[in-house]
Amino acid sequence: MTNRVVLIGHPVAHSFSGAMQQAAFDALGIDARYELWDRRGIDLADAIAELRGDDFLGANVTIPHKEHVVSLVDHLTEDAQATGAVNVISRDGKKLVGHNTDVAGFKAALDKVVGKQKMPRHAVVLGAGGAARAVVSALIAEGFQRIVVFNRHLHRAEGLVRHFSRSASHMDLRAMPWHESVLEAELAKTKVLVNATALGMAPGETPIPAELLPPDLFVIDLIYNPPVTQLIRDAVSAGDVTLGGELMLLQQGAHAFELWTGQAAPIDVMQAELDKVREEGLRQVPVDMGPAGETGGSVAGAAGDTAARRPA
Numbered sequence: 001m002t003n004r005v006v007l008i009g010h011p012v013a014h015s016f017s018g019a020m021q022q023a024a025f026d027a028l029g030i031d032a033r034y035e036l037w038d039r040r041g042i043d044l045a046d047a048i049a050e051l052r053g054d055d056f057l058g059a060n061v062t063i064p065h066k067e068h069v070v071s072l073v074d075h076l077t078e079d080a081q082a083t084g085a086v087n088v089i090s091r092d093g094k095k096l097v098g099h100n101t102d103v104a105g106f107k108a109a110l111d112k113v114v115g116k117q118k119m120p121r122h123a124v125v126l127g128a129g130g131a132a133r134a135v136v137s138a139l140i141a142e143g144f145q146r147i148v149v150f151n152r153h154l155h156r157a158e159g160l161v162r163h164f165s166r167s168a169s170h171m172d173l174r175a176m177p178w179h180e181s182v183l184e185a186e187l188a189k190t191k192v193l194v195n196a197t198a199l200g201m202a203p204g205e206t207p208i209p210a211e212l213l214p215p216d217l218f219v220i221d222l223i224y225n226p227p228v229t230q231l232i233r234d235a236v237s238a239g240d241v242t243l244g245g246e247l248m249l250l251q252q253g254a255h256a257f258e259l260w261t262g263q264a265a266p267i268d269v270m271q272a273e274l275d276k277v278r279e280e281g282l283r284q285v286p287v288d289m290g291p292a293g294e295t296g297g298s299v300a301g302a303a304g305d306t307a308a309r310r311p312a
């Protein structure tokens with residue numbers, strides 16, 4: 001029986017996870033197939049229930065379902081509980097376990113960008129979705145003393161702050177309205193800027209204007225497609241140290257692979273596949289559109305297609 005792992009999200013066609021994980025399964029001779037399931041919120045519970053079948057090793061969960069999935073699994077690991085978001089599901093017999101490997105993935109990115117310098121204590125986070133929750137959780141664990149979250153819809157950022165009220169009780173975690181003057185004032189005081197919004201996948205698109213970026217920041221953009229976003233380009237011009245989302249993608253994926261298979265992830269193989277996808281574009285793979293899909297199967301575009309630039 002071929003085992004199955006699925007990516008559940010909406011949309012999913014753009015994701016690099018399928019190529020990366022399939023290359024890892026194949027390299028270790030694991031009989032498993034990675035499938036892309038495009039599911040709207042209304043079909044999420046049914047999709048999660050299907051994972052209880054014996055042929056499933058587990059799943060990835062992506063935009064926009066990471067928070068909704070929390071109530072649909074049987075058990076949450078510490079990171080999933082702390083963040084209130086799940087990006088990986090594994091099976092324990094018939095039970096489904098929700099994990100958050102984005103937290104460890106982001107920690108790896110933060111360590112990489114800061115390098116040998118002293119770990120800063122003040123961060124600005126743009127976005128308040130599932131990825132932002134993983135970022136904030138990692139920053140709190142890392143000992144940050146002030147984290148300011150900006151989001152298009154302020155109430156969502158306020159909800160994030162409320163979620164972390166206990167674990168952040170010793171420090172200053174706050175939501176602020178997305179006004180350029182407020183952002184500029186906060187950026188002048190911070191050392192770390194993280195883009196955890198979906199803004200930056202289209203050419204020229206960026207969450208904040210270039211002139212707001214001061215020099216000497218550490219800037220991490222979670223977006224990995226394109227590998228160099230407008231924000232990263234602007235930050236380099238401003239004299240900042242920058243990192244795109246690919247390292248986080250690789251690290252969260254390696255942790256996920258280990259949870260599904262119990263084997264060490266072939267990280268070099270996964271990195272090589274990401275390099276290939278970046279250079280050659282995504283190979284066309286069928287996308288299962290589920291019960292809500294009107295057109296049935298569709299295909300992932302090459303890297304230049306609009307679909308390939310949508311959020312991961």
Ligand code: NAP
Nearest residue numbers: 064127128129130131152153197198222245248249311312
């Ligand atoms: P999500 O839960 O759907 O949240 C999306 C976030 O983007 C929200 O804060 C949303 O603001 C904001 N946003 C979307 N469109 C916007 C717009 N037009 N203007 C301003 N803000 C906008 O998604 P997620 O799972 O957190 O993912 C967020 C991003 O992180 C995605 O681009 C994803 O690819 C990336 N990511 C990367 C990795 C990696 O391994 N590198 C891992 C996880 C996620 P509102 O709340 O106001 O709608």
